[in-house]
Amino acid sequence: EAGVAQSPRYKIIEKRQSVAFWCNPISGHATLYWYQQILGQGPKLLIQFQNNGVVDDSQLPKDRFSAERLKGVDSTLKIQPAKLEDSAVYLCASSSPTSGGSGANVLTFGAGSRLTVL
Amino acid sequence: GNSVTQMEGPVTLSEEAFLTINCTYTATGYPSLFWYVQYPGEGLQLLLKATKADDKGSNKGFEATYRKETTSFHLEKGSVQVSDSAVYFCALKRGSSNTGKLIFGQGTTLQVKP
Numbered sequence: 001e002a003g004v005a006q007s008p009r010y011k012i013i014e015k016r017q018s019v020a021f022w023c024n025p026i027s028g029h030a031t032l033y034w035y036q037q038i039l040g041q042g043p044k045l046l047i048q049f050q051n052n053g054v055v056d057d058s059q060l061p062k063d064r065f066s067a068e069r070l071k072g073v074d075s076t077l078k079i080q081p082a083k084l085e086d087s088a089v090y091l092c093a094s095s096s097p098t099s100g101g102s103g104a105n106v107l108t109f110g111a112g113s114r115l116t117v118l
Numbered sequence: 119g120n121s122v123t124q125m126e127g128p129v130t131l132s133e134e135a136f137l138t139i140n141c142t143y144t145a146t147g148y149p150s151l152f153w154y155v156q157y158p159g160e161g162l163q164l165l166l167k168a169t170k171a172d173d174k175g176s177n178k179g180f181e182a183t184y185r186k187e188t189t190s191f192h193l194e195k196g197s198v199q200v201s202d203s204a205v206y207f208c209a210l211k212r213g214s215s216n217t218g219k220l221i222f223g224q225g226t227t228l229q230v231k232p
Contacts (some may be wrong), residue, residue, distance in 0.1 A: 004161075040224070093220075
């Protein structure tokens with residue numbers, strides 16, 4: 001099966017500019033996640049969708065970050081305006097109740113979008 | 119709250135050495151436990167998992183046993199190769215609910231020298 005697709009792979013912007021990242025999950029996966037991975041740290045969940053509804057956005061900085069998943073398939077994560085501390089890799093992942101075979105709801109990750117804010 | 123703690127890296131080993139990367143967790147209920155690996159320039163890949171106490175996950179020569187009594191899920195490999203050089207992340211997920219989120223440790227970098 002095709003994996004999780006993300007674009008762009010790399011983006012360099014100046015602070016206060018805006019940026020958008022796109023994710024296409026594995027076909028049939030109802031759950032989609034956006035994680036932020038700062039250099040030297042483990043990934044941190046920003047937002048989780050179940051179909052096109054938000055399940056958890058408790059750690060999303062809503063004053064500058066937004067995400068949507070129209071039609072329950074593709075998703076877009078936007079940052080406006082960007083700050084220096086937003087420099088990170090933004091990982092998209094998807095899962096289904098049967099992914100991983102034993103009901104563990106295993107996440108499959110994309111390659112990530114690396115953001116550098118100058 | 120739920121959290122995962124991994125041993126500090128980097129870990130530097132010679133080829134064919136024995137590997138242990140320690141991982142302990144704090145969680146309510148009965149989480150599922152995972153090890154993910156991130157090779158340079160690539161995304162996270164699932165390495166192995168265990169969904170209940172005393173389960174052993176294994177893949178590509180790596181093993182980890184879910185120890186509820188010590189709240190640990192240490193990663194081991196008997197003989198590492200240069201190609202195993204990567205960052206390893208331990209993670210937990212509460213239950214099998216589709217709404218449970220994956221919580222990661224900070225990652226441990228492994229460098230294997232020929």
